[in-house]
Amino acid sequence: MSKFSALRIAAGFGMALGLGLAMSAPAHAQATLDAVKKRGKVLCGVSPVSAGFSFADDKGVRRGFDSDVCRAISAAVFGDPEKVESVPLSTNVRFQALQSGEIDVLSRQTTWTFSRDNSLGLDFGPVVFYDGQGIMVPAKLNVKSASELASAVVCVLPGTTTQQNLEDFFRPRNIKYESVVIENSDEWRNAYFTGRCDAITTDRSDLASVRSVAPDPKAHVILPETISKEPLAPVVRQNDANWRDIVSWSVYAMVAAEELKITQANVETFLTSKNPEVQRMLGVTGDLGKMLGLEPRWAFNVIKGVGNYEEVFNRNLGPDTRIGLSRGPNKLWTEGGLLYSPPFR
């Protein structure tokens, strides 16, 4: 092929590429909802892959806990949970993607911290999952508490805060340890299973999934200490209070539905409920939807589309899944957990 044919092919590629890749519509401040409605779908930033939170099924459809939060928002806005375009984002680019308007909401196992909330021009929605860093050891070591881990070799992933939390926990207690940083999560898991490390640490939700793939899950115990707080919450841009309210109340609708025993299956029967809060929430009476700029039945659509919090949790992370997590702090406040929805009135 001569140089000139290559040149022309190149030009052809360029033009063809230009056809497919136009500039995306600008998202004006204060008008995320308008932009979303005009576009016809919610652009939702998710993790490329994280077991239980965001992964693709056999047909390439995105599933998982974080993905269901996106679905809930889509259901609230459009009455259809499937009008979501998932944008996979790595940890390094997630906030910038939100700032630049590439996505409308970030639902990506993101820990709500002071500095993220106050320095990035972003706002956090309600916590959807209370996580925390834990430590897992083989049961045969007979260790009951993390403070018994003298001179242990701990396998860690090079996360943003994982090593720091480990240091913050062990240093004041004068416990010597050695951390081994392993970049790839498959190697990291195998290093622990093959005895290269005495202990393994990451968020408790991930520890549970590591344990679930062990040859014998019962041979490993997750120690009781939670050495850091990791409240995971959806994130939106700071300049749009209305959009933030929509994201927040879509989550609250799922929590309130669990509290009121409304499920995906029985939500229709609740339309005739005598309970005034249920009536207001499902849009039978009052105009809560209008205050958000949404349909009166927005919360009904959320519950019909994705279910209540318990259903979302159990479907993606619960005891019947490979992840096999128990609710822990992610129980309703009435059951001793931390989930609490402000009242719908």
Place this chain on the structure above:
Amino acid sequence: MAQTEPVAAMPPPQPSYLQRVVKPLFGTPLNAVISLICLWLFWIIVKAVWGWLVTRAVTEGGAAVCRASSGACLPFLVTKARFMIFGVYPYDEHWRPGLSMALFFAAIGVSMMPRFWGRWLLALWAMVITASMILIAGGVFGLRAVPTTMWSGLPLSFILTAVGLALGFPLGVVLALARASKLPAIRIIAVVFIEVIRGVPLISILFMASVMLPLFMPTGVTVDKLLRAQIAIIIFAGAYIAEAVRGGLQAIPRGQHEAAGALGLHYWQSMRLIVLPQALKIVIPPLVNISIGFFQDTTLVTIIGLLDFLSTIRTAMLDPEWIGAAVLEGYVFAATVYLVFSYGMGAYSRYLERRLRTGHH
């Protein structure tokens, strides 16, 4: 005894099978020992691979069966095959990237045969590329529009490589000519561009394109993430190709330039007709090296959240249903596909070198 008749011209003695194969391997005791050790190692490897891939392989059942077995998990590959190849592209529309890949391979196949070389190839490629882009992007002729965030898997790896090299090549040639230019301003710009790009890793250029660039744009205006990564790859490929082409330009004797000048050809004519055809021929091996390297380097786009072929495989392995059941299988599948394409490119370049070898022996 005196030779009375001229010796008839005999063909050189054909070495027998024994001489050709056995003697070099077992000719001396040391060679024999080394050969035996190698054969023994080879046997161990074959036995292990055979055991894993065939004897102990799991042919049916689910993830639980695979976790319990020490063999290859074939159900994983079967269940996840379409996802690993096409990624999150809408399931019912997989025929579209599939068809465009088929068109692409057919066009490559035709272009690889020297007897089809001619101007009509340009028209063919223009058609194939337009058709592929329409097929994959959709939005016209009743095809559903598929946003670039859903382009993934093997088609994405091919797009990134093909477009990166196709546009990087002319950029590289221009940069190489600029670097060899007599005009200082042009030369300095080219040198700075090439050295800066070559002086930083591809990862940092991808980060620049995906993190820094949007911050310079007006609020709310975003450039497609795939396009940003693609531009980064084109620029990076351009700088490397420029250096390879420069090597070729320097290998052309001064006399060729002078002869072109003596024929009354101006700069562009002499470059186009005399210098570049010879220079580019010399640099085929390094260009193929760069192509193979870039095909594999596209896996780096995973760090900015694009799902290339390797990341769709990793995604498939982390499906909660299959997690921990099929780690080796996924990577072996990825390695096989990359090996087939890289080896194919290498083999074709060796063929092309032999065919284009005209003169200079």
